[in-house]
Amino acid sequence: MKNSKSLFWFFVPGFLLYLVFFLYPTVSALFYSFTDWDGLSENFQYVGFENYERAFTGDSIFKKVAVNNLQFMFTVVILQTIVALAFAMLLIRNTRTNVFFRALYFFPTILSSVSVAFIWAFIYDPTFGILNNFLEAAGLGALTQSWLGNADIAIYSLAITQVWFHAGQMLIIFVAGLQSIPEDLYEVARIEGASKWQTFRNVTWPLLAPSATIVVAYTTIQSFKAFDLVFAMTGGGPNNSTEIIATYIYEVAFRGYEFGYASAVSVLFMLIIGIITYLQFKALRSDRVSY
Amino acid sequence: MLRKFPVIIYALLIIVPLLIVVLTSMKTMQQTFQNPLGVPDDGLVFENYAAIFEEQNMAGYFANSVIVTIFSVTFTLLFSSMIAFGITMLNNWLGNLLFTVFILGMMVPAQVSMIPLYSLVLDLGLTNSLVGLILVNISVTLPIAVFILTGFMRTLPKELIEAAVIDGAGNWKVFSRVIIPLSLPSMSAAAIFLFVIHWNDLLYPLLLVTEDDYVTLPLALLQFQGQYSTNYPMLFTGVIIASLPMVIAYVFLQRFFVAGITAGAMKG
Numbered sequence: 370m371k372n373s374k375s376l377f378w379f380f381v382p383g384f385l386l387y388l389v390f391f392l393y394p395t396v397s398a399l400f401y402s403f404t405d406w407d408g409l410s411e412n413f414q415y416v417g418f419e420n421y422e423r424a425f426t427g428d429s430i431f432k433k434v435a436v437n438n439l440q441f442m443f444t445v446v447i448l449q450t451i452v453a454l455a456f457a458m459l460l461i462r463n464t465r466t467n468v469f470f471r472a473l474y475f476f477p478t479i480l481s482s483v484s485v486a487f488i489w490a491f492i493y494d495p496t497f498g499i500l501n502n503f504l505e506a507a508g509l510g511a512l513t514q515s516w517l518g519n520a521d522i523a524i525y526s527l528a529i530t531q532v533w534f535h536a537g538q539m540l541i542i543f544v545a546g547l548q549s550i551p552e553d554l555y556e557v558a559r560i561e562g563a564s565k566w567q568t569f570r571n572v573t574w575p576l577l578a579p580s581a582t583i584v585v586a587y588t589t590i591q592s593f594k595a596f597d598l599v600f601a602m603t604g605g606g607p608n609n610s611t612e613i614i615a616t617y618i619y620e621v622a623f624r625g626y627e628f629g630y631a632s633a634v635s636v637l638f639m640l641i642i643g644i645i646t647y648l649q650f651k652a653l654r655s656d657r658v659s660y
Numbered sequence: 661m662l663r664k665f666p667v668i669i670y671a672l673l674i675i676v677p678l679l680i681v682v683l684t685s686m687k688t689m690q691q692t693f694q695n696p697l698g699v700p701d702d703g704l705v706f707e708n709y710a711a712i713f714e715e716q717n718m719a720g721y722f723a724n725s726v727i728v729t730i731f732s733v734t735f736t737l738l739f740s741s742m743i744a745f746g747i748t749m750l751n752n753w754l755g756n757l758l759f760t761v762f763i764l765g766m767m768v769p770a771q772v773s774m775i776p777l778y779s780l781v782l783d784l785g786l787t788n789s790l791v792g793l794i795l796v797n798i799s800v801t802l803p804i805a806v807f808i809l810t811g812f813m814r815t816l817p818k819e820l821i822e823a824a825v826i827d828g829a830g831n832w833k834v835f836s837r838v839i840i841p842l843s844l845p846s847m848s849a850a851a852i853f854l855f856v857i858h859w860n861d862l863l864y865p866l867l868l869v870t871e872d873d874y875v876t877l878p879l880a881l882l883q884f885q886g887q888y889s890t891n892y893p894m895l896f897t898g899v900i901i902a903s904l905p906m907v908i909a910y911v912f913l914q915r916f917f918v919a920g921i922t923a924g925a926m927k928g
Binding site for chain 2: 379386389391455459479488498541638
């Protein structure tokens with residue numbers, strides 16, 4: 370095309386910014402991960418794979434953090450997918466009330482994570498909290514807890530908050546997926562006398578695979594990125610029980626001033642996300658093929 | 661009727677906490693202590709709203725958020741639509757390569773580039789500046805915007821572009837007179853998606869801002885928390901002020917919000 374030379378200028382402003390503020394820092398992170406840079410001084414040394422070795426063998430907190438991250442991720446993915454799908458099926462038809470409820474469930478998504486963090490800190494508050502007050506009133510006083518203060522359950526309290534925050538968004542994706550399934554397939558199933566469960570298992574679920582892939586993949590990434598929520602609600606405490614990789618990188622870098630080591634952890638973080646995303650797409654794809 | 665029951669329970673799980681937020685913002689700390697969830701006997705008060713504007717630089721934070729969001733969304737949209745147009749017009753290996761380079765950016769978690777980014781912005785003297793925040797915001801959301809817009813522009817009929825070129829239009833004219841008007845639906849979806857991201861962003865202000873003059877609303881809320889710890893009436897007053905523009909926009913443009921944020925999720 371004769372015009373293609375002048376296309377160059379269409380790329381310039383965006384690409385320059387992207388290069389300077391994204392590509393360069395990302396590649397630098399890889400570089401710093403092999404150094405002992407503290408983030409402040411001019412001088413630092415190349416230390417080879419020392420930082421990576423430390424992450425795998427010498428850092429018991431990182432191990433804990435990685436486990437927390439997986440607990441958080443699995444809880445959110447399972448709960449959020451079930452909640453979103455169940456309510457999508459209840460609200461599939463575009464009636465006035467259904468559209469209203471979908472919009473209501475979606476609402477938390479537009480709030481800032483700091484706001485959601487405050488709302489749920491109040492819900493979980495041991496003295497004022499809605500949750501404990503509700504349990505008391507329901508005669509379940511024995512279940513009252515310090516929901517964010519108990520190291521055994523705090524990570525799950527955070528996971529529930531994350532589901533409240535984003536399930537509505539996933540619900541919309543499922544509704545779109547469900548609505549694209551042709552009505553006559555259900556008719557055939559009805560004529561053949563399939564039970565509700567059989568219809569779901571053999572018609573709905575396989576045809577929903579593309580939306581399910583999107584929901585599971587997006588939820589996974591989103592739960593890994595739940596930095597703000599954790600940072601504002603617990604700051605990783607108590608006793609590192611809610612520290613996830615994203616907050617840990619921040620802590621190591623900006624509280625501990627170990628930029629080199631934090632960079633190594635961040636590179637590992639990127640690899641983990643890459644692997645999980647890849648596996649997920651593969652698993653869900655092969656599921657669809659085998660059908 | 662049975663299926664309505666869970667639907668209503670879920671609705672209450674959303675509505676009740678939000679109502680309590682509004683209610684609590686109109687109570688004193690004393691009233692909250694005595695009766696955390698109910699309406700106090702001696703009536704609601706608005707002193708938290710007065711206090712928050714008196715003590716905090718709330719109007720300033722609000723203005724910072726508005727400025728950062730408007731400029732970030734506008735320039736991300738402008739630059740990403742230019743890039744998407746370029747990729748669509750090239751339609752060859754180079755276009756695909758550039759597309760891939762941008763898309764890779766969507767896979768990298770913010771925490772990876774965060775550390776070098778911080779020292780870079782520091783070296784450039786752009787910490788504690790709204791310009792710095794805006795430039796970083798544009799770079800961070802450019803990939804997803806390029807992805808959404810390229811996907812859309814590729815579906816536009818080639819004949820329209822060819823016709824414009826035959827009529828003697830250059831690239832800029834094709835872009836501004838043909839592509840932009842036709843891309844308005846996907847651009848508005850992208851705009852809402854970006855609006856929500858930038859308005860609510862905490863990480864970059866947290867990294868790049870230390871002076872009170874450049875604090876945006878989410879960071880202000882976080883600082884509040886440190887200051888008022890469990891003074892929920894004050895915290896919730898802040899939450900309401902920070903969320904109000906988004907909530908008002910959502911009430912009126914709800915359909916577009918759902919479409920916009922969902923488009924972001926589907927492509928992301």
